[in-house]
Amino acid sequence: MKYIEEFRDGKLARIMARKISAAVALREYRFMEFCGGHTHAIFRYGIQDLLPANVQMIHGPGCPVCVLPISRVDLAIVLARMPGVILCTYGDMMRVPGSQGASLLKARAAGADVRMVYSTLEAIRIAQENPSNDVVFFAIGFETTTPPTAVAIKKALESNINNFSIFCNHVLTPPAIKAILNAPEETVRIDGFVGPAHVSAVIGTRPYEEFAHEYNRPVVIAGFEPLDIMQAILLLVHQVNESRAEVENEYTRAVAREGNLKAQALMAEVFELRPSFEWRGLGAIPSSALRIKPEYDHYDAETRFTLPSIPVADEGACQCGSVLRGIIKPVDCPLFGTVCTPENPVGSCMVSSEGACAAYYLYGRFRNISHQS
Amino acid sequence: MESRIDLTHGSGGRAMARLIEEIFLTAFDNDMLRQRNDQACFEVPPGRLAMTTDGYVISPVFFPGGDIGCLAVNGTINDIAMSGAKPLYLSAGFIIEEGFPIDDLRRIVHSMAGSASAAGVAIVTGDTKVVEKGKGDGIFVTTTGIGVVPEGVCISGDLAQAGDKILVSGTIGDHGTAVMVRRNNLSFGATFLSDTAPLHDLVRRMLDASPRGLHCMRDPTRGGLATTLNEFAAQSHIGMLIMETEIPMKVEVKSACEFLGLDPLYVANEGKLIAICDPAAAPLILDAMRSHPLGKDAAIIGEVQEDPNHFVQMVTAFGGRRIVQWLTGEQLPRIC
Ligand code: SF4
Numbered sequence: 001m002k003y004i005e006e007f008r009d010g011k012l013a014r015i016m017a018r019k020i021s022a023a024v025a026l027r028e029y030r031f032m033e034f035c036g037g038h039t040h041a042i043f044r045y046g047i048q049d050l051l052p053a054n055v056q057m058i059h060g061p062g063c064p065v066c067v068l069p070i071s072r073v074d075l076a077i078v079l080a081r082m083p084g085v086i087l088c089t090y091g092d093m094m095r096v097p098g099s100q101g102a103s104l105l106k107a108r109a110a111g112a113d114v115r116m117v118y119s120t121l122e123a124i125r126i127a128q129e130n131p132s133n134d135v136v137f138f139a140i141g142f143e144t145t146t147p148p149t150a151v152a153i154k155k156a157l158e159s160n161i162n163n164f165s166i167f168c169n170h171v172l173t174p175p176a177i178k179a180i181l182n183a184p185e186e187t188v189r190i191d192g193f194v195g196p197a198h199v200s201a202v203i204g205t206r207p208y209e210e211f212a213h214e215y216n217r218p219v220v221i222a223g224f225e226p227l228d229i230m231q232a233i234l235l236l237v238h239q240v241n242e243s244r245a246e247v248e249n250e251y252t253r254a255v256a257r258e259g260n261l262k263a264q265a266l267m268a269e270v271f272e273l274r275p276s277f278e279w280r281g282l283g284a285i286p287s288s289a290l291r292i293k294p295e296y297d298h299y300d301a302e303t304r305f306t307l308p309s310i311p312v313a314d315e316g317a318c319q320c321g322s323v324l325r326g327i328i329k330p331v332d333c334p335l336f337g338t339v340c341t342p343e344n345p346v347g348s349c350m351v352s353s354e355g356a357c358a359a360y361y362l363y364g365r366f367r368n369i370s371h372q373s
Numbered sequence: 374m375e376s377r378i379d380l381t382h383g384s385g386g387r388a389m390a391r392l393i394e395e396i397f398l399t400a401f402d403n404d405m406l407r408q409r410n411d412q413a414c415f416e417v418p419p420g421r422l423a424m425t426t427d428g429y430v431i432s433p434v435f436f437p438g439g440d441i442g443c444l445a446v447n448g449t450i451n452d453i454a455m456s457g458a459k460p461l462y463l464s465a466g467f468i469i470e471e472g473f474p475i476d477d478l479r480r481i482v483h484s485m486a487g488s489a490s491a492a493g494v495a496i497v498t499g500d501t502k503v504v505e506k507g508k509g510d511g512i513f514v515t516t517t518g519i520g521v522v523p524e525g526v527c528i529s530g531d532l533a534q535a536g537d538k539i540l541v542s543g544t545i546g547d548h549g550t551a552v553m554v555r556r557n558n559l560s561f562g563a564t565f566l567s568d569t570a571p572l573h574d575l576v577r578r579m580l581d582a583s584p585r586g587l588h589c590m591r592d593p594t595r596g597g598l599a600t601t602l603n604e605f606a607a608q609s610h611i612g613m614l615i616m617e618t619e620i621p622m623k624v625e626v627k628s629a630c631e632f633l634g635l636d637p638l639y640v641a642n643e644g645k646l647i648a649i650c651d652p653a654a655a656p657l658i659l660d661a662m663r664s665h666p667l668g669k670d671a672a673i674i675g676e677v678q679e680d681p682n683h684f685v686q687m688v689t690a691f692g693g694r695r696i697v698q699w700l701t702g703e704q705l706p707r708i709c
Pocket of ligand 1: 333336340341345346
């Protein structure tokens with residue numbers, strides 16, 4: 001654990017902060033950290049305080065709870081209400097508001113059997129213990145949580161567990177970055193990306209090369225420790241100063257260019273691309289999500305149950321969409337901190353501490369306090 | 374005697390009388406109990422009385438460093454002591470689930486008796502109920518305490534003022550971490566012990582050092598340090614700035630919390646206190662704390678400041694600044 005402490009060391013942080021200050025030129029630097037894990041760390045450790053005023057971090061959409069559109073939450077609630085179904089989900093998803101203020105938590109209070117689990121394997125165990133129920137696992141997440149879901153499906157197949165299925169909402173990182181880069185230039189200018197940590201451990205650094213070469217944006221893959229993030233920012237500043245656009249890897253202790261081939265093979269075996277998937281804030285993005293292959297469709301909740309088609313819902317006054325695209329800061333949303341708080345979230349970005357609104361509320365609210373009414 | 378509690382032990386009949394006689398009366402023995410009345414009568418000392426009550430539910434019932442029994446005694450003594458009062462008497466109520474092992478009950482009761490007598494406090498009245506299997510989680514213990522506040526002492530959560538110093542009596546997160554490590558059957562090559570302890574003697578020493586310099590005092594149990602600081606901030610309408618590097622914490626607790634996905638600032642303590650003091654008295658009080666075994670790691674961790682938003686802010690060890698928020702919901706492990 002001493003190993004981790006080194007990446008949180010205040011003295012090293014000050015040295016790094018001085019290096020960044022010395023490196024910045026007279027211009028603005030706007031970097032997006034894609035991952036919610038990075039957003040969380042930036043707020044939790046107060047990294048913004050260690051950066052010069054002209055280096056701004058824009059919080060990206062890499063929070064799996066945040067990007068799931070209301071219609072998918074609604075579908076999960078439909079599943080949970082079906083007689084005989086036990087819906088298993090990660091804790092954060094319980095509180096995400098669906099349409100008309102519904103949530104899994106409220107569905108549970110009204111009698112649905114919704115259980116909070118920490119892993120897919122726990123959901124499998126629940127299926128084994130409740131043979132007369134249909135156990136559905138509400139799978140969410142980027143490439144990091146996808147291999148465990150694949151493992152669960154294979155385990156269910158091997159052990160002949162037939163009362164288990166997956167409501168698959170796994171999404172992919174590179175198409176989302178591309179969607180942000182393809183947005184009209186005036187919406188948000190981004191000079192470079194702090195690239196995902198755990199996601200890159202699975203997919204490697206190669207998928208980001210397109211952003212450097214074709215979109216001319218530097219990408220630095222960084223670990224989740226605060227010093228990792230500072231180091232990545234320094235590397236980004238250097239690249240911008242030197243007009244370079246490359247993929248650099250700060251997180252070599254976990255990430256290789258090719259990624260984790262075994263995990264990739266496992267994913268390819270069980271999942272295939274969806275032609276298109278709706279993201280909160282980013283709209284429909286082609287080839288941006290996974291579904292379960294037909295060979296495994298017995299384990300696919302979407303084919304196993306007859307689900308209604310739920311239209312793309314209006315987000316109402318919540319501005320999560322703009323927050324997720326980095327267009328506004330959470331405090332610019334009129335509901336922030338007044339109507340919308342972690343106890344009573346109006347939008348998904350206020351639910352998970354990886355969401356920008358919650359991170360801002362929990363850790364950073366003393367900044368820009370004047371924006372609040 | 375049988376080996377497990379059954380419903381007859383709560384029925385008011387012979388079995389119950391025997392249980393009380395053999396387990397409770399022998400362990401807690403004192404003059405008032407020996408009179409075998411339904412209440413304890415005692416002289417009321419002059420001054421203000423402090424009274425508190427608390428229910429204890431914990432799983433596992435026995436954990437490294439303690440058990441539900443000593444926890445129930447120490448916890449209530451501490452709630453009394455946090456007003457500056459000297460704790461005098463306790464009552465103890467037991468709700469026991471049918472099937473609970475009598476040996477375990479005996480162990481718990483002995484642990485309570487040991488803690489009470491070590492603290493010089495008598496358990497003077499009590500009650501036992503037995504509930505059907507499935508209607509309780511083994512055993513619940515409720516203790517109520519009474520104490521007397523010395524002349525001139527005025528400690529309350531709404532008395533913090535800008536400029537006051539914030540003191541903590543020792544390493545934080547020990548109790549909750551010990552319980553979580555045991556509950557998850559983990560082993561990190563280190564032993565984790567609950568810090569459960571009665572704090573009234575430490576408090577006495579602090580009051581001796583400065584009877585009027587102590588403004589607020591509370592033991593950061595459930596919700597941990599972060600919750601207690603936020604309670605003070607809200608009650609006193611002030612803000613705080615604490616320094617993460619000054620907060621005493623064991624390295625192994627920090628590592629275990631990291632592994633369990635917990636924030637030690639929110640992890641329960643059972644033998645620590647937070648005091649908010651007049652800045653002039655703070656060094657005296659700190660010295661007094663450090664001279665006591667239960668306060669040897671005491672530290673000044675920050676300062677009270679004016680803040681209309683009542684934020685508790687922290688300068689992180691990394692060098693940035695952030696809010697230390699009220700706990701929202703359960704602490705959950707991250708999934709990404
Ligand atoms: S503050 Fe709440 S309502 Fe506003 S954008 Fe964030 S989550 Fe949505």
